Amino acid sequence: MRDLVELLFAYRFLGREFLAWLWFQSESTGENLLSVPGQEPVNLAIGDKMVLETGDGEYRETLVLQGSHSEHREARLGLLQGKLPEEMQLRVQRGQDEWQFTLKAATLEIKGLKNKNAPGLPEGEDDQEGYFFDQMYQVEAVSEILDGLFRAFLQVRLSPAWDQEELPRLQEWLEA
Amino acid sequence: MGVYAKSLSFTRYFVRGETPADFYSWVDERLQAFLFRDIDDTTDEKAWGWVELDNLLQTSFGGGQAHKGEYLAFSLRVDTRKVPAAVLRKHLLLAERALLEQQKFRRLSRHQKLEMKKTVLQDLLRRQMPQPNLFDVVWHPARQRLWLFATSPKIREIFETLFRETFEMDLYLLFPYTLAQDILDPAAQDRLELLEPAVFALPAAR
Numbered sequence: 511m512r513d514l515v516e517l518l519f520a521y522r523f524l525g526r527e528f529l530a531w532l533w534f535q536s537e538s539t540g541e542n543l544l545s546v547p548g549q550e551p552v553n554l555a556i557g558d559k560m561v562l563e564t565g566d567g568e569y570r571e572t573l574v575l576q577g578s579h580s581e582h583r584e585a586r587l588g589l590l591q592g593k594l595p596e597e598m599q600l601r602v603q604r605g606q607d608e609w610q611f612t613l614k615a616a617t618l619e620i621k622g623l624k625n626k627n628a629p630g631l632p633e634g635e636d637d638q639e640g641y642f643f644d645q646m647y648q649v650e651a652v653s654e655i656l657d658g659l660f661r662a663f664l665q666v667r668l669s670p671a672w673d674q675e676e677l678p679r680l681q682e683w684l685e686a
Numbered sequence: 687m688g689v690y691a692k693s694l695s696f697t698r699y700f701v702r703g704e705t706p707a708d709f710y711s712w713v714d715e716r717l718q719a720f721l722f723r724d725i726d727d728t729t730d731e732k733a734w735g736w737v738e739l740d741n742l743l744q745t746s747f748g749g750g751q752a753h754k755g756e757y758l759a760f761s762l763r764v765d766t767r768k769v770p771a772a773v774l775r776k777h778l779l780l781a782e783r784a785l786l787e788q789q790k791f792r793r794l795s796r797h798q799k800l801e802m803k804k805t806v807l808q809d810l811l812r813r814q815m816p817q818p819n820l821f822d823v824v825w826h827p828a829r830q831r832l833w834l835f836a837t838s839p840k841i842r843e844i845f846e847t848l849f850r851e852t853f854e855m856d857l858y859l860l861f862p863y864t865l866a867q868d869i870l871d872p873a874a875q876d877r878l879e880l881l882e883p884a885v886f887a888l889p890a891a892r
Binding site: 661 | 865
């Protein structure tokens with residue numbers, strides 16, 4: 511395998527395209543569920559904050575999206591001008607679980623993961639062990655969903671359908 | 687940052703490599719061999735090692751403390767001793783004044799200044815208590831995955847070095863390329879090698 515640091519840098523675009531694709535998917539599915547290969551479908555929405563960067567990482571702009579149409583339009587224009595999302599807040603809902611977190615493109619690391627409907631911290635020391643497994647459930651569930659979504663992204667990104675169908679649809683959405 | 691936090695932040699890893707048959711007791715032994723050692727009574731600026739999960743002071747893995755169901759869980763403790771810049775500046779001025787008085791206000795040589803700075807810094811470091819930090823690690827050996835509850839590149843580097851030293855296994859950061867390698871079949875991996883960044887701008891707008 512090539513040097514990992516070199517690969518981290520060389521394939522930075524892949525993580526950013528994944529984030530852009532997730533954004534596109536979240537808007538094109540709307541209230542509908544997004545299918546995740548081998549898993550239950552999820553509802554995906556982008557949160558309030560997005561960090562855009564240019565290819566070389568020199569230009570950095572943090573956009574705070576308050577949900578208004580004009581701000582989303584501004585972010586989409588950024589994509590048309592060659593900027594890509596480096597960080598994005600996401601909301602993922604599946605059954606009773608409703609997660610919110612920030613996903614970083616370069617390392618797919620997760621920050622500030624919370625489940626709105628998780629059982630909180632136990633009162634006593636007694637159930638510390640149980641709480642560990644509750645917490646790991648959140649970590650594993652979100653990790654698996656992201657892996658599944660990344661798999662779905664790769665399937666289309668590495669197929670002829672990317673240039674023929676997906677990219678034109680994405681461009682159309684950006685221009686809208 | 688940890689696994690018990692209300693809001694979770696983490697980086698993911700793949701862990702691969704040969705493991706002995708008595709894997710779990712071997713893990714305990716290895717953790718025990720790379721425990722955190724206190725630097726309170728030294729002038730060391732930095733120290734790191736393993737402690738029990740979410741427990742600054744507990745450094746015993748002999749009784750299976752790291753085993754939690756299918757997971758192995760422990761914490762990386764990193765202690766750092768830092769002298770605040772303003773404190774260093776003040777004590778350098780004090781030392782300079784004392785030295786000047788001592789040699790009847792003859793100018794200090796470059797060598798003297800360097801020596802003075804070294805002595806002052808050592809003295810202040812000894813008086814500064816190291817600041818402890820914990821970063822939780824949860825490893826699922828059967829699935830070869832690991833979560834480090836930290837996102838700082840500096841902590842990631844310390845963790846990677848210590849983990850490799852402790853277990854002598856292959857540890858890879860999960861990022862788009864390594865995750866793709868894990869997911870894709872050989873033919874798709876070849877396509878990944880040739881992949882160029884997409885251009886989102888419409889041809890007319892380019």
